[in-house]
Amino acid sequence: MNPFEEMRIFAQVMESGSFTAAADKLGLSKQFVSRKLMALEQRLGVRLLNRSTRRLDVTPLGQRYYEAALRLLNDVEQVEQGISGQTSEPRGTIRLSAPLSFAVAHLGSLLPLFLQRYPGVSVEVDLSDRSVDLLGEGYDLALRIGVLEDSTLIARRIATIERVYCASPAYLAEKGMPVRPEDLRNHDCLPYGHSRQVQWRFAGAGKPLTLEVTGRMRANNGDLLRDAAIAGMGITYLPTFILGNGLKDGRLVKVLEGFETEPLALSAVYPQHRQGSRPVQALVEFLREQMQ
Known part of the structure; x- marks a missing residue:
């Protein structure tokens, strides 16, 4: 039994939306991923996901476990990076949500520059004008324009928009x-x-x-x-x-x-457990630098 392995698999299933997609991301078989999730539920004595032929729905307890698992996995990642001497150079993948029109106007030119500066970082971008659920949908960072709702998310102002x-x-x-x-x-x-x-x-x-x-x-x-x-x-x-x-x-x-x-505020928002993430902080500082 490896609790951190189960956490990583569960988090990937949540972010991918299916066992098949999570297995592809992890390089594992769908059957192995399914067995691990069943073993996790049996060990905890609760149901984390409701399964049907068409979709997976997270239970309230599953959502709580997912949010806690993300925080713990991030802490482990930061410790491992520190031990391996990687903290000076950001490494990892950022899942970013951004408004469609803004991204087309700005990110198309800025993200290649960011990736050239930080070769150890990858970015997965989802363009949507809706306000995504960062924790529930597994995003590391979102760019939002306008007044922010009160929440537990951390917000950093990037620029102003006329x-x-x-x-x-x-x-x-x-x-x-x-x-x-x-x-x-x-x-x-x-x-x-x-x-x-x-x-x-x-x-x-x-x-x-x-x-x-x-x-x-x-x-x-x-x-x-x-x-x-x-x-x-x-x-x-x-x-x-x-x-x-x-x-x-x-x-x-x-x-x-x-x-x-x-003018409206352009803000970067991210979950508290991403406050110590080197890739996330590097992207936030890069956007502030480029758009001031």
């Missing part, structure tokens, strides 16, 4: 240029998000204003909204890294300048 209101010249020629936020009641807007009620916040000489905006199209992807604005579908409010080329070549025009709210 947003602007804009529309196409053709749309403004037809509908007119809004002068005040209240003018948007007579305009088609292209809001970000899935909620049926979307509010935009405005700054100005007086107190901040919150206004509900509507339009014929909404989406949870900034690139789609940018293209819709360029096509003359309405006014949108997006980060400049998404709008950049459209603003530069005149396909988009800024509106309501001076009413923009404070």
Whole structure:
């Protein structure tokens, strides 16, 4: 019986989502992985996973065991790296979650530079605009834009991100240029998000204003909204890294300048047990260095 081996196998099954995928990652047979997990459950006297022909579902006790196992495995990794003299050079794999549009705009050029600087590090990137569950889904690090929810995760600010209101010249020629936020009641807007009620916040000489905006199209992807604005579908409010080329070549025009709210924060968030991870900290510091 090797508890750490069982922990590693269980953690890999959780991260991979199936016995087959975990076995491929570990270089083991599916039968061996399944037997080890059954032995672990028998030793603990609890069920960690509910198995069906289509999927694996973690039980509440399994989730607790997984989170504790990740912390212990990370501690073991740090000790082994220290003993082997590897702490000066980060080594290992980072599972990274990042927003789609931001990653396309920035990470495509930055990650190759990072990997060249640290040849002992590998990165697995998942692009999604949803807020992933780092612990439950096995991520080491996530990049998030905007206000962070209170949680046990550790957050480090990487940079700030400006947003602007804009529309196409053709749309403004037809509908007119809004002068005040209240003018948007007579305009088609292209809001970000899935909620049926979307509010935009405005700054100005007086107190901040919150206004509900509507339009014929909404989406949870900034690139789609940018293209819709360029096509003359309405006014949108997006980060400049998404709008950049459209603003530069005149396909988009800024509106309501001076009413923009404070820039958004780009943050790196990671579980507490990854605070001592050399690869994670190296990537966080690299992004701070490159994006300041």
